[in-house]
Amino acid sequence: MVIPLFPPAVGGAENQASLLARQLGHMGVEVTVLTRKLEDTQIEESIGPNSRVLRLPAVSSGQFLWRLMRYLGRRANGCDVLHFHTLDSPLLAALVPRLLHRRPVVAKVTRSGPCGPIDVLAGGRGLRRLRWLLLRRSVDRFVAVNEESRSELESAGVDWSRIASIPNGVDVSATTSPSENRVGLRRELRLPPDAFIGTCVGRLIPRKRFEWAVEAWKQLVSEDPRPRVLLILGDGPERGRLESKAATLRDRGLVRFMGQVSRETVIKLLSGSDCFVLPSESEGLSNALLEAMAAGAVPVVTRIRANLGIVSDRENGIVFDRRGELAPALAWLEDHPESLSRLSKQARETINSRFSIDCVGARYLQLYQSLMTGLETRQRSS
DSSP, X not given: OBOSOOTTSOSHHHHHHHHHHHHHHHTTOOEEEEXXXXXXXXXXXXXXXXXXXXXEOOSSHHHHHHHXXXXXXXXXXXXXXXXXXXXXXXXXXXXXXXXXTOOOEEEEEOBOSTTSHHHHHHTOOTHHHHHHHHHHHHOSEEXXXXXXXXXXXXXXXXXXXXXXXXXXXXXXXXXXXHHHHHHHHHHHTTXXXXXXXXXXXXXXXXXXXXXXXXXXHHHHHXXXXXXXXXXXXXXXXXXXXXXXXXXXXXXXXXXXXXXXXXXXXHXXXXXXXXXXXXXXXXXXXXXXXXXXXXXXXXXXXEXXXXXXXXXXXXXXXXXXXXXXXXXXXXXXXXXXXXXXXXXXXXXXXXXXXXXXXXXXXXXXXXXXXXXXXXXXXXXXXX
């Protein structure tokens, strides 16, 4: 597996790569993750049965690409499949093992929509367009995490037979029943037992549009004085602007910026929350959304194709279209506790039946095996 950054670096793609590597290791697959060495990390470490991380020293993405190409040129013949968790420049290294060793290459599309990797590469000009043409020829299977990604790949010239639809996965064993954490979280936050809690999780960047959540919370508070709090988990360049927008609410403890917290803390806070708010303008398949639903937090999400692949309005969550619709959606949830309980249960069931890492790991293993079988067949015929 190849990914530019890997935990302890924080991010959805990084967490998914780590989760999948560990799951495949438990299934008996020998996994080596190649990534850049970060400060205070080891060159090599085990992350579970049959799974290890090898960090290549590199001070820039260009140097990482060079070291990656050298490594794969020498060692790729010893692996069965190369799985890239990115369409960024490291994927260019796939040309080396593909030409020298004829190793099958898998590349995952982590995000769809405007400014996503397919939009940037296939819709670009000059060197970007040339890079896309090279990558398109060097990849045996593209993994689309949602239907929007599949459609974008097909529009960019990738034949449907070379696209595998495999969603992101969730370690459902790491989640707990919402009822186990509701009382404890409200006590910890010094809130009444019936307080309404909403949570946002993610990088504080423009496309996440967390200011919509802050504005909606302001509207709720102005219209109804009931106890409630909005938790914002994560950090990023938008934090200062968001804190300024939420200044009065923050001073009253109604909006709380928690910063970057551990995954265990994220799960605990989500499982004690009533709802999870995701106002993004574009996503791949949000890890935070999957984890929130697994924890029983009712998803309140924008109507974008990435979200609609998992959330059905008023069936296992709430879908809204425009900025001004978020506050009424939250108010409806707060006013209908029986519906909130039903949606929470259905959200958990959706994850357990379709998005558990056990199911996702099995689908990846099937994909790898089919590529290996195809390679053996071609080698025998030649």
